[in-house]
Amino acid sequence: MIGRRGELVRSLRSFRSRTLAGWILALGLLDFGARAAPAAPPGKASPGTAPQAAVSSEEAEARAQFEAGVARFDKQEYREALEAFRRSLWLKKNRNTMGYIASCLKQLGQYEDALEQYEEMRREFPQMPSKIEAMVAADMAELSGLVGTLAVTGDAPVGASLFVDDRLRGRLPLEKPLRLSAGRRAVRVEKEGFAPLTMTLEVRAGQENVAELVAKSRKGRLVVNEKHNWVLHVELDGKNVGVTPWQGLVDLGEHKVRLRGFMGVEALAACEAPGAAAEEGAKVASGVEAASVRLYEETRVVLVAEEQDASLRVESTPEGAVLMIDEGQVGLTPWEGRLPLGEHMIEVSAVGFFSAKQTVQLERRKQRELSVLLERQSGPLSDAHAARNRKIGAGLAYGVGVAGLGVFAVAGGLALDKVAWLNAHCPDKQCPSTETRNQNAAATLGTAATVGLVVGGLGLAAGTAVLLLTRPGRGERRAGPSVSASVGLGGFEVEGRF
Structure with a gap:
């Protein structure tokens, strides 16, 4: 001992x-x-010692x-x-x-x-x-004095595992800076489903050492499911990316997600989840939902698909009117498309007409057709607007006509002068070569005068037609057309009514 x-x-x-x-x-x-x-053996204590257990x-x-x-x-x-x-x-x-x-x-x-x-x-x-x-x-x-501390910043994902020299040291974010021995350290951050972030850091004793991680692939994970576990096609930003349940790495930012596809009639009635996407049957679709994807985070979207096996066709007079369905613009009339079953608010509007609203009830596997006649607006404001447009149109047409007649007058006068010169210097209409230039000028001026006359006539005719066809009636309409013209100081006016 x-x-x-x-x-x-x-x-x-x-x-x-x-x-x-x-x-x-x-x-x-x-x-x-x-x-x-x-x-010592039980019952026998060693000399000079206390018994031991x-x-x-x-x-x-x-x-x-x-x-x-x-x-x-x-x-x-x-x-x-x-x-x-x-x-x-x-x-x-x-x-x-x-x-x-x-x-x-x-x-x-x-x-x-x-x-x-x-x-x-x-x-x-x-x-x-x-x-x-x-x-x-x-x-x-x-x-x-032989250790430093490590802080992790940058693109470090929440909940990721932190490894230093292949040794797990905790999960991010760290509750407090991590102590490390001085020297060169390999830092790695891992999160399930994403590429790891790695870097090498020289740890200095007695200092806080910052590992600022930068992700090379700036992606997030998007998971899309249908509430009833139906297998439907997933549209991501308008592109088909797969079927539900779906998940994948996508770029950061906001994305538009929608589900569409078909369900067998029996499965739809029983609300059963099919094993694969159907290629025929009742058409089903979901609304469009926005999903905001962040770096190294998982965003989950659960959409509700509804039966779309009902169609609607909307026509209007006049055509080309703006069509709103459930307060959202869907296009111009005539329009045809599929909508969820149930009640929808239809609104048709056009410039110069009163808008029309109507509620329609869509039933399963039935097409509903809707014809809308819009009522033209009337009143001081609309009449003033029409009169203004009439004056502008007639003014432009008459302006073109006057300009054409002006060209006709000037070019015609010059052409006559050239012809008179040629008649004086070309006996028996046989002109010497020295007069070739004058002959060409006379021909060109004659052509210009003809074009000016035609344009002037068309302009005056167009202006007159605008006044006659667009002028509102005064009082009761007459059985036949009437036209009146007046000329005064500083003005010319033609009036007509049918």
Whole structure:
């Protein structure tokens, strides 16, 4: 017994010369060694000693592993010693074993793990002797100068796993900066269903080190389902991407999602979920829903598909009117399309006409046809607008006519002068070569005069037609057409009525 105690003391002295952990453990090792001694047989106490309780097999194994760890530590085989101490600690909590583990981690350069081990030691054994507590505090202060902290920013996804040198260190966001030993560290962030984010960081001791992650593929995950678990085609931003249930990586931002397809009549009546998308049957579709997709996040959309096996055709007089269905513009009349069953509000409108509203009830597998006659608007405002348009149209037409007649007058006059010149210098209509230029000019002027006359006549005719055809009637209409014209100072007016 005494020989074994002396051998343990010598091991302690050798250990103290290499690490502060030896001082931390020194006050407890002799007692551990004494407790590790074999107990006396029952009923027979050793001379000069108090009776000892029997040692369980688990405690005996813990002591054996502890002694194996001390032997490895003395040989500076720190990794093997660490494994032995950890097996001992797993079998039985012991302050001395925890101190040895911290010392092994320090010797292996795992300074942040050594600090964590000391912190756990303090939590498990808060009432340590003052001398041991002082030694622990000194060793922790030394280790704190050998580590830095890591903060993860940038495109780090919430809930992702953080790995440092292939070791899982927690999930994002971190509750507090992570302690790491100084040196080059490989940082990796993983989230299920997405590509991992990786980078290499040089950790500096005594500093906060920031790992700012940047995603190369800026995507988010979109999951689309139908409420009744129907298998329908998924339209994403107007393109068919698959069938429900569907999921995939899409670009960030807002997307438009819609479901469409067919359901067998029997399955639809029984509300059964088919095993595959049907290619015929009752047409079903959902409304369009906006889905906002964020980086490395999963966005879920559940759409409700309804039977669309009812059609509506809308015609109007006049044609080309704007058609609104349930307060949404769907196109111009005539229009035909499919709508959900039930009641819908139809509104038809056109410029210059009163809008018309009507409620229609669509029934299953029946086509509804709707014909709308719009009533023309009347009143001071509409009459003034029509009169204004009439004056503008007639003015433009008469302007073109006057310009044409002006060209006719000028070009015709010049052409006559050229003809008179040629008649005087070309006896018997035989002109010398010196008069070729005048002959060409006379022909060109004659052509211009003819064009001006035609344009002028058409302009005057068009202006007259605008006045006659668009002028509103005054009082009762007459049985036949009437036309009147008046000429005065500074004005010319033609009036007509049919």
